[in-house]
Amino acid sequence: MAGRRPGNSGTRDEILAVARKLFSERGYEGTTIRAIAGGAGVNPALVHHFFGSKEQVFIASVDFPVNPFEVLPQLVAGGPPEQFGRRLATLIVEVWSDEQRRAPLLALLRGAMTGEPAGRTLRAVLEKVLMPRLEQAFGTTREVAATAFAQIAGIMLARYVIGLEPLASAPPAEVVEVLAPIIQNAVDTGRSGS
Amino acid sequence: MAGRRPGNSGTRDEILAVARKLFSERGYEGTTIRAIAGGAGVNPALVHHFFGSKEQVFIASVDFPVNPFEVLPQLVAGGPPEQFGRRLATLIVEVWSDEQRRAPLLALLRGAMTGEPAGRTLRAVLEKVLMPRLEQAFGTTREVAATAFAQIAGIMLARYVIGLEPLASAPPAEVVEVLAPIIQNAVDTGRSGS
Known part of the structure; x- marks a missing residue:
C-alpha cells in the first residue's frame, strides 16, 4: 500500500463501475480497455496499472469470489496432476460454502437463467x-x-437453489467427493490427449 | 374412447387445474386425492379413474413432457442394463431437442431458480x-x-439457457454421448451395490 495515492480507490471503483456497465451492454468482445478508460475519464495506462489485462478488469468487474488468474496456477502447481480434481473441488466447495462468496455466483447463474x-x-x-x-x-x-463446468453448476444449483436432497444437506466433504472425479476426468481426458 | 362420456375432458381439465393449484400451494406431501376431488367437486374415485395414483395426477398437473410411469419401465425393459444410460440419454436429448416439449422443463427449472x-x-x-x-x-x-439429475440439468442449462459453446451448438448425437456415461455410471453404482 506504500505507493498508494489518496483518491486511487475511488478511481479504481469508478473504472470498475464503467467496466461493469460496458461489459454488460457490449459484451466481452465489444469492450476495450480504451473504452473503459474513456468512460472513467482516465488514461488507459492507469487501467492496466490497476488490473493488468482486459480479462482481469472483467473478472474484477463481475465480483468473482476468487481471482482465477492467481488461484488456478497455484492449484496447478500445488501438487500432482492426478490430484488436481480434488484440489479444485476443495476450493469450489470452500467458496460455495461461504454465503458471501456464493452470492455473486448465484446471482450470475440466476441472472443467466432469465436475461441476456x-x-x-x-x-x-x-x-x-x-x-x-x-x-x-x-x-x-x-x-x-x-x-465439466455445466455438471458442477448443476450440482451447486441442486444443492443451494433447488434444495434437492440428499445433496442439499450433504456435508461439504461429501460434495468434494462428488466434484473431484468430474474435474479429474476432464483433466485426464486432456492429459491423455483423447 | 368408446366409454367416454361428454363433459369428461372438461372435468379432467378441472381436476388438473385444482391439482396444479393445490400441489403448488401445499406441496406434494400436503396434497391428497381427496382434497383435489373436493376442490373439483367430484368423487375421489373419478380422480383415480382418470389418473391412477397421486404421483400420476401430480406428473400430469406439471405438464411433464413424458409420462415417466410409462416410459421408464419401457426403457428399463428395452435392452440390457449396460445400455440403459444410452437409452435414457437418447430420450432426454429427443425431448429437449423439441422446443414444445422442452418448454415446460425450462419453465420448471427457471421457476425453481427464482421462487419456492x-x-x-x-x-x-x-x-x-x-x-x-x-x-x-x-x-x-x-x-x-x-x-446424475443435477449434472444432466446443468448440461441442459448450459446448452439451452446459458448458450455455452461448444455445448450450445453440439449436434444431438454428441449430447447423447455426453449424457449416456453420466446415467450409466449412476446405474452401475447401484447395480454393483457400491
Missing part, C-alpha cells in the same frame, strides 16, 4: 477466462471443460 | 417420481441419482 446480459457475462467468464486456463494447463478440450 | 413453489415442484418430481424409479430398477442410491 448475465448470460453473456457467465459465458465470457467461462469461455474467456476459466476454460482457456484448463486448456493451457492440461490440454482439456473446450467441450470437455464446458461439460 | 416451482422449486418444490421440481424437487417433488425428482424425489417422489424419478429417483424412486431408478432405485427400484437398479438399486441406485438417492445421492447418486440426485447427482
Whole structure:
C-alpha cells in the first residue's frame, strides 16, 4: 500500500463501475480497455496499472469470489496432476460454502437463467477466462471443460437453489467427493490427449 | 374412447387445474386425492379413474413432457442394463431437442431458480417420481441419482439457457454421448451395490 495515492480507490471503483456497465451492454468482445478508460475519464495506462489485462478488469468487474488468474496456477502447481480434481473441488466447495462468496455466483447463474446480459457475462467468464486456463494447463478440450463446468453448476444449483436432497444437506466433504472425479476426468481426458 | 362420456375432458381439465393449484400451494406431501376431488367437486374415485395414483395426477398437473410411469419401465425393459444410460440419454436429448416439449422443463427449472413453489415442484418430481424409479430398477442410491439429475440439468442449462459453446451448438448425437456415461455410471453404482 506504500505507493498508494489518496483518491486511487475511488478511481479504481469508478473504472470498475464503467467496466461493469460496458461489459454488460457490449459484451466481452465489444469492450476495450480504451473504452473503459474513456468512460472513467482516465488514461488507459492507469487501467492496466490497476488490473493488468482486459480479462482481469472483467473478472474484477463481475465480483468473482476468487481471482482465477492467481488461484488456478497455484492449484496447478500445488501438487500432482492426478490430484488436481480434488484440489479444485476443495476450493469450489470452500467458496460455495461461504454465503458471501456464493452470492455473486448465484446471482450470475440466476441472472443467466432469465436475461441476456448475465448470460453473456457467465459465458465470457467461462469461455474467456476459466476454460482457456484448463486448456493451457492440461490440454482439456473446450467441450470437455464446458461439460465439466455445466455438471458442477448443476450440482451447486441442486444443492443451494433447488434444495434437492440428499445433496442439499450433504456435508461439504461429501460434495468434494462428488466434484473431484468430474474435474479429474476432464483433466485426464486432456492429459491423455483423447 | 368408446366409454367416454361428454363433459369428461372438461372435468379432467378441472381436476388438473385444482391439482396444479393445490400441489403448488401445499406441496406434494400436503396434497391428497381427496382434497383435489373436493376442490373439483367430484368423487375421489373419478380422480383415480382418470389418473391412477397421486404421483400420476401430480406428473400430469406439471405438464411433464413424458409420462415417466410409462416410459421408464419401457426403457428399463428395452435392452440390457449396460445400455440403459444410452437409452435414457437418447430420450432426454429427443425431448429437449423439441422446443414444445422442452418448454415446460425450462419453465420448471427457471421457476425453481427464482421462487419456492416451482422449486418444490421440481424437487417433488425428482424425489417422489424419478429417483424412486431408478432405485427400484437398479438399486441406485438417492445421492447418486440426485447427482446424475443435477449434472444432466446443468448440461441442459448450459446448452439451452446459458448458450455455452461448444455445448450450445453440439449436434444431438454428441449430447447423447455426453449424457449416456453420466446415467450409466449412476446405474452401475447401484447395480454393483457400491
